[in-house]
Amino acid sequence: MGYEGFIDELVGEIREAVGDAVAINALSGGVDSSVVTVLGHRALGDRLKTVFVDTALMRAGEPEYVMKAFADMGIPVELVDARDEFLGALAGLTDPEDKRNAITDTFYAKVFSRLVKESGAKFLLHGTILTDIEETIAGIKRQHNILAQVGIDPEEAYGYGVIEPLKTLRKDGVREVARKLGLPAELAERIPFPGPALATRIVGEVTPERLETVRAATAIVEEALADCGAFQYLAVLLNDCATGIRDGKREFGQIIVVRCIDSVDAREATVRELPWDKLHAITQRITDLPNVNRCLYDLTPKPPATVEYI
Ligand code: XMP
Numbered sequence: 542m543g544y545e546g547f548i549d550e551l552v553g554e555i556r557e558a559v560g561d562a563v564a565i566n567a568l569s570g571g572v573d574s575s576v577v578t579v580l581g582h583r584a585l586g587d588r589l590k591t592v593f594v595d596t597a598l599m600r601a602g603e604p605e606y607v608m609k610a611f612a613d614m615g616i617p618v619e620l621v622d623a624r625d626e627f628l629g630a631l632a633g634l635t636d637p638e639d640k641r642n643a644i645t646d647t648f649y650a651k652v653f654s655r656l657v658k659e660s661g662a663k664f665l666l667h668g669t670i671l672t673d674i675e676e677t678i679a680g681i682k683r684q685h686n687i688l689a690q691v692g693i694d695p696e697e698a699y700g701y702g703v704i705e706p707l708k709t710l711r712k713d714g715v716r717e718v719a720r721k722l723g724l725p726a727e728l729a730e731r732i733p734f735p736g737p738a739l740a741t742r743i744v745g746e747v748t749p750e751r752l753e754t755v756r757a758a759t760a761i762v763e764e765a766l767a768d769c770g771a772f773q774y775l776a777v778l779l780n781d782c783a784t785g786i787r788d789g790k791r792e793f794g795q796i797i798v799v800r801c802i803d804s805v806d807a808r809e810a811t812v813r814e815l816p817w818d819k820l821h822a823i824t825q826r827i828t829d830l831p832n833v834n835r836c837l838y839d840l841t842p843k844p845p846a847t848v849e850y851i
Contacts, residue, residue, distance in 0.1 A: 544721045548580070551706045551718075555584035555666065558704050565590045565662035565701075567653070568618055570607035571734050572719050573668030573707060579722045580706055581666045582616050590660045591616065594652055596644070597624035597752065598738035601760045610728055623652045631740065631747040635780075637851035640747065644737045649699050657701050665695070669705040670715060672806055711806040732763075732773045733807060741849035745780030754778055754830060758797045761826045766801060771813045774801040776827070777839075777850045785834030794834030797827050801838075802848060810843040 555564075568578045568591050581589040591611070595604050604620055611618045630643040630651075653665070695703045707715055712733060719729035735741045739755050758776035766774040777798040785794045799820075804810035815838070824836040839846070 544717055548718060548721060551580055552584045555581060555704060555706055558702075559585060559588070559664050562663035563588050563590065563661050564664040564666050564704070565592065565653075565657055565660055566666035566668075567591075567648075568593050568607060568611065569668075569734070569736060569738075570603055570610075570728075570731075571668070571736075572712070572715055572724075572729060572731055573670055575724055575728050576715055576719050576722065577666050577668040577706060578611065578616060578618075579614070579724060580718075587617075589666065590656075590662060591618045592621050592656055593618050594621045594623050594648070596627040596648075596738060597749070598627060598644075598740045598747070600734070600739070600763075601756050610725060613725075621652065621656065623647070626651060628747075628749060633746065635745050640740055640851055641737060644740060649695070653701075654699050657699070662701060664702045664704050667703050667705045668707055670707050671709060671711050672808060674708060676808075713806060732771075735849055737851075741851050742775060742777045744778065744850050751778055754795060754833065755797075757830050758799075758827050758833070761830075762799055762801075762823060765819065765823050765826070766815075769801065769813065769815070769819075771801050772804040772807070772810065773848060774799070774813075775849075776800075783835050787834060792832070792834055794832050796835040796837065797830075797833055798837045798839050798850075799823055799827070800848070802843070804843070804848075807843075807848055810848060812840050812842055 564581065564585055566574070566577055566581055566589060568574045578591050593604060593607055608618055608620060627644065627647050630647040631640060634640050634643055695701060710718070716729055739752055739759065740747050742755050743751050755776060755778040758778070762774055762776045777800065779796040779798060781796060782793045783796055785792050801813040801815055802810040803813055820838055827836040828834055
């Protein structure tokens, strides 16, 4: 069966599972949730309510960018401002799994439960892919979007059923479906970005100030490497500081790590050998950020490293 037939099958499955009910889905702007949004709207029309939750953890300009891209496709999306809830839940946390759990909990138990109640939705359409499930089962990481596979019954815990149309696909398959669905290339070919967003790239506490730093570094790296063709590239803020010199004075400043990897589906990854001039240019711009005086390039493949830092 080609992808066209597969798409019809997915649309049919969503229609059947939801019946006459109303469903809801959260769009993050990544390829997985973008594909689910388009499939869901094909299947359910205005019985699917799509929300974009601003968690405060997003990249610069992301809410505006995603809302416009879907408005251009004629798909209505509601912007939900949950920044204070997420920042409140993350305050004081430094352990990686505690941070991930706080994000999962805020997303599903608080923000989503409320939206589901308000909308009367009986189902949540979710962009879980096969790799998310496999890595969670293998105990490598508790992906924030995995519920049933770690023993959480969403119906019981949160009051809605979860439908996961993409759970047999890996990232390359999702992109294929995205192209066939006619998603704009900028969305279909977007580099992966994790659901817990910039929180996965802050070692230690997530605060508004630290988010600002990693957000600015992310924008620099994404712009500098936009045409490099790598699978994923990112910036990470470490929890340590290092001594440096700024304006002739000693400064105990922050450290940003740049990562650029090649991979097929993120299960394994190798490090891209970026040209030195590119690395020097990135370093210059990153160390121009306030209180950042070191920029490191991460040479570690996956395994033993993961792609993200938490
Ligand atoms: P790791 O860090 O586990 O990342 O090697 C593998 C791929 O998955 C992305 N990633 C996530 N995606 N929710 C997601 O939707 C998550 O919780 C999550 N954690 C990591 C990561 O960006 C990489 O592409």
